[in-house]
Amino acid sequence: MKKTTKFPDGFYWGGATAANQVEGAWEVGGKGISVSDVITVGTHQNPRRVSLDMSEQLYYPSHKASEHYDHYKEDIALFAEMGFKMYRFSISWVRIFPNGDEEKPNEEGLLFYDKIFEELKKYNIEPLVTISHNELPLHLAKKFNGWASRKMIDCFMKLCNVLFERYKDYVTYWIPFNEINNLSLPISGFVQGGIIADDMKTFGGGTDNAQLRFQALHHVLVAGAKAVQLGKSINPNFQFGSMTCHITLYPLTCKPEDIVLTQQEDLLRNCFCSDVQLKGEYPYFQEKYYQDNGIIIDITEEDKKLLKENLHDFYAFSYYMSVCRSSDPDADQTSGNIMGGARNPYLEESEWDWQIDPVGLRYTLNKVYDRYRVPVMITENGLGATDKFENGIIHDPYRIDYLRTHIEQMKEAINDGVELIAYTPWGCIDLVSVSTGEMKKRYGFIYVDADDNGEGTFNRYRKDSFNWYKKVIQSNGEDL
Template sequence: MNHLKKFPENFLWGAASAANQCEGAWNVHGKGVSISDVMTSGTHKSPRRITPVMDEHAYFYPSHEAVDFYHHYKEDIALCAEMGFNIFRMSVNWTRIFPNGNEAEPNEEGLKFYDSVFSELKKYNIEPLVTIYHNENPFQLTKECNGWKDRRCIDYYMNLCRVLFNRYKDVVKYWIPFNEINCLTTKLGNWNHAGILNEGTEFFTEQADDPSSRFAALHHQFVASAQAVRLGRSINPDFRFGTMICHITVYPLTCSPDDIFLTQQEDLMRNCFSGDVQVKGGYPYYIKRYFERNHIAFEITEQDLTDISEGTVDFYSFSYYMSNCITAQKDAAQVSGNVMGGAKNPYLKATEWDWQIDPKGLRYTLNHVYDRYHIPVMITENGLGARDVLENGRVHDSYRIDYLRRHIEQMRLAIDDGVDLIGYTPWSAMDLVSVSTGEIDKRYGFIYVDRDNRGNGTMKRYRKDSFYWYKQVIESNGENLSFH
């Protein structure tokens, strides 16, 4: 690969995390209850339960302690620095700053925690990439107005943004208003992505759905994102804002025109729609017709459209773990990976959790999104969930190294194709709670955390083999991908 274009000199190498999956300390120093705090643990076979009234005797709530980044952030950031990170993707927990989401004044104790985190990152010259909203809507807003279904959430969210932008205007440059915002195109997005709890919903993977309310919530987030971009730029013109898309790359299972057309429709709805709004600044033609055909109606004001047109993002970021196939065949074999599911690709292998591994799909995706938007691109999640075994203080995760190596090879090929790829923050820096199943045994991190699915363990941190391998990758700016 030496004849290919190299990774840019200022390429951003790091890894990702999320407050609700790693921080723990769910009720200390004034923090309120978030939607993640009322979700029980689960497995690939047994879905997570949403419990409006928590029962800690009957259920285990993994986010309550998670991997306790709240008390281990100095150690964790030092380990990230040892790997050579120059960027660290993290999120803030809304309820740590506004416990109920709707207060007039923020919780100073919560802000002091993030002061300390940013100070620690600065000590090692690591740039924070901050996701403002990452699946931690205040539960009070679910009870008060059923989450983002209600337009009032825009103002509550903007209050949070105002505090963050002013407090950290000289500390944070890169912001993502909403994590995987496009998940609200599916009924699964109701809870995690909007704090919507419809009557009849009991399990995370089996949610009752009202499409008009769900798309109203997505619209409110589009408006909030755009308003945040405008506000942020008024406070610091050097701020850079990105969309964040859960990119479920899709292929037609066969060359049947039916499969090809269905794939095109799936790609437009799931992958392109939200990016089109946030990057291009307006609703695309195909979604307007989709709303008409499916009798989806909600309020869109002229001011909303003005906001959306004036608050477009600076870069496109996305998560990529796998690809799926689409087919009109009713009896095609299925996979359930990343909860979205799809037809099984006969050319790909899958993980224990049914996630199909497709490195070349990442190059395809990078070209796809860059051709569509022509703005800088960042991969903000990419990784392998697997059962790691700790033996004599080490984890030999060659399977993870192989996964990441093959994807980084495809990233370089995409750069050689001409894609303006500026950063890579694989999932995840340290082991943390899986969103889809609530497990910790489904591990992604470079750093092993001694914690199991039932909350047992010492919380001690260990460097995996992938830790040392990724350190070498960063030191060589993506040139040395070998593993011995």
Template sequence: MKENKKFPQGFFWGGATAANQCEGAWNVDGKGVSISDVMTSGTHKDPRRITPVIDEDKYYYPSHEAIDFYHHYKEDIALCAEMGFNIFRMSINWTRIFPNGDESQPNEKGLEFYDRVFAELKKYNIEPLVTIYHNENPFALTGKCNGWASRECIDYYLNFCEVLFKRYKDVVKYWIPFNEINCLTTKLGNWNHAGILNEGTEFFTAQVDDPNTRFLSLHHQFVASAKAVMLGKSINPEFQFGTMICHITVYPLTCNPDDVILTQQEDLMRNCFSGDVQVKGIYPYYIKRYFEKNDIHFEITDEDLSIIKQGTVDFYSFSYYMSNCISSDASSAKVSGNVMGGAKNPYLKATEWDWQIDPKGLRYTLNHVYDRYGVPIMVTENGLGARDTFEDGKIHDDYRIQYIKEHIIQMKEAINDGVDLIGYTPWASIDLVSVSTGEMEKRYGFIYVDKDNQGNGTLKRYKKDSFYWYKKCIESNGEDLD
């Protein structure tokens, strides 16, 4: 009998963060206001507000301090190194480099901060995986041109990219132009993913939507991503670029053909469309009918299509937290979830936040993605948001260990299926602000941060049980999961 394959030597084990959810120091050393900085805290039941005028007397803004990675980065990176990380996914806050997004010259103090972060990672032989745009659009560009709704944003973004590529051409190899770019196929994506603020929008989860503007913005990001790839490779041909998709895996609730067709359509639009553009370099055949059916019209030039064709990415990365079912029966039981909800799967359990837990869905997704694209894959987000109990300096999070363990088992199964999986950076390396609710108490990290939903706490770091478990997992290259 043929022996099962193991995780390959050189496999990337690490964790993920995002600047707007961990850095803090929102107005320090010349940093400008980002779209995350004008979002208030919230809960699963009380949505976050978008406040064009910051009112700290009335509202709490969790990104303003977050977990203060800006002043704790040495300690945090040392803890990641202790776990055995050989890769660290992070983002660079656009407004730390260009405070308003449209300046001609960068903020040197912002660049110096990332100089120090990269030097610290290098000290521990940790490879940086850098997301260029991760919900950190300059708020000034919302006022100036409604964010990515304007083609102007492409040039502002490329100016930002050029500074990064030249500054870090010998430091960073792996780049992700846009985080979860496909979220712009949903109305929730307007704000975080494009800096679009339509008149009447007050709450993050109830945004006023104009599909024409939203898909135009997505098109602008496709063009910007392709141009960034070409620009980056002209500066350093060794650069590797990846797409990053919020993959909401979907199954038909029943074998009713209506459910099956709806599921196929949902998968193509939500999961495949953006990947097809960025990896294959084409606007896929099925998008034409979708645009016609939904009366979506915007300009796509021949030059745009040529650029998209030339600037394809090298690897595919995605977030995977859960799966959903699709039903043609409007009365079927529902669950919420990450970005979009769906019909309740009777075979799965769900978290307190109603996210269904489906480890085998990760294996299914890895095979689905690899079959479609045939390029190396990284799982760049995967994790369990839960309330952790802190007692006598200890955090016993067996539920998180079980979640990560079961997903790693399914990754190994996918490798045995023949999938070229090269890395895993679960969400998150350390507790940070939840983007959907603005909470701290919805915790994901291997490292506990003493801070609550109201911003109270010492910011002291503590190792959870999952910290020690993941360290052992990495030491054994994914073999020791007990």
């Protein structure tokens, strides 16, 4: 019998970006310097370098990014043309508090976001706002070693207070922290945690201090709970999302050792943070992990109370790929988003070696819904690929295939009973890649004519996937 399940009415089709990857205008409007502003361009083979004192010889992709700061009207009009119901973007912390520890916000920065909200309202596009997405003030990283210090909580709350008060009539959905679980891995210590290792030279490089990193993560979790508390006191209708970078893990074989290895890592990497934010306390496995690794976290009774009483409302996650875990040290390895793993022989890989696994999306949707029973949003998904640009025309069937097969699996998950309410694929307009800093790793429906060195006209062009996605939205996911 043919399935009749449809996407629910009011499903939020849309797209997602982050300020540091799309806005550019890094010195405009009183903006300060964020951690992302001191990370150079790299490639898949050559890691991005971090230079705290910027060098004129090097290119820092966030400085120009996609020049959305100047093109925002045109960009939002293009999103509206595709029929977006939701747009996920981040508010750059350093546009609002350039150093992070000022008393008063920078009005010029707020005026920029006022315009974005007005523009979205004009087209009836629901904003989904990420408050912190790799835009931590560099000053706070230098002053406090970032989130390693509890003092960061107050700085973050000042930002939240300004945003909640100013935008309380524009925004319902907030994500306090992008991919909060990334801090459980050394690679995100600087870009997400603002932790500066003495010998840090490259993105994710330098000696890792797990004690500091997990203490930082604890402060982030407390800040998230405080954001919920403050937000709901300002507008009880606010909805807060716990967001995880979900790297779906499979055992490479059915050998029990592979299965336990996979389970353990899945709990630590994928479940820990959302368990705290959606269940209200540290899970048993995390406490054991800390004991086994000699990590002692300063958790006060007040922290515990805050976490318990201020749960997030929905589960948001990014999904790009899956990898395997194997107890065999010689298993063939592949790379990936924040982590790689053993190569799955049944999957194809992107040009950047991320394994493409649409069925894994259905599996993941069921897994997270079963665990939390709250509405679910897929707030990032997509294929980073090189596009061929010829006379303003971009044929990108590979991107359409990737998205189509993932949307098909979303439908299956809805048919399974998962309460999926939103889909905002990543980089709906081409933007700078986090892992490599390249522009040529493109995700967009909209092509931005700029290269890895920030050269180009920055003109916008509709790719084939633009018209395809428009049709998908128009038919509420029926015409794929």
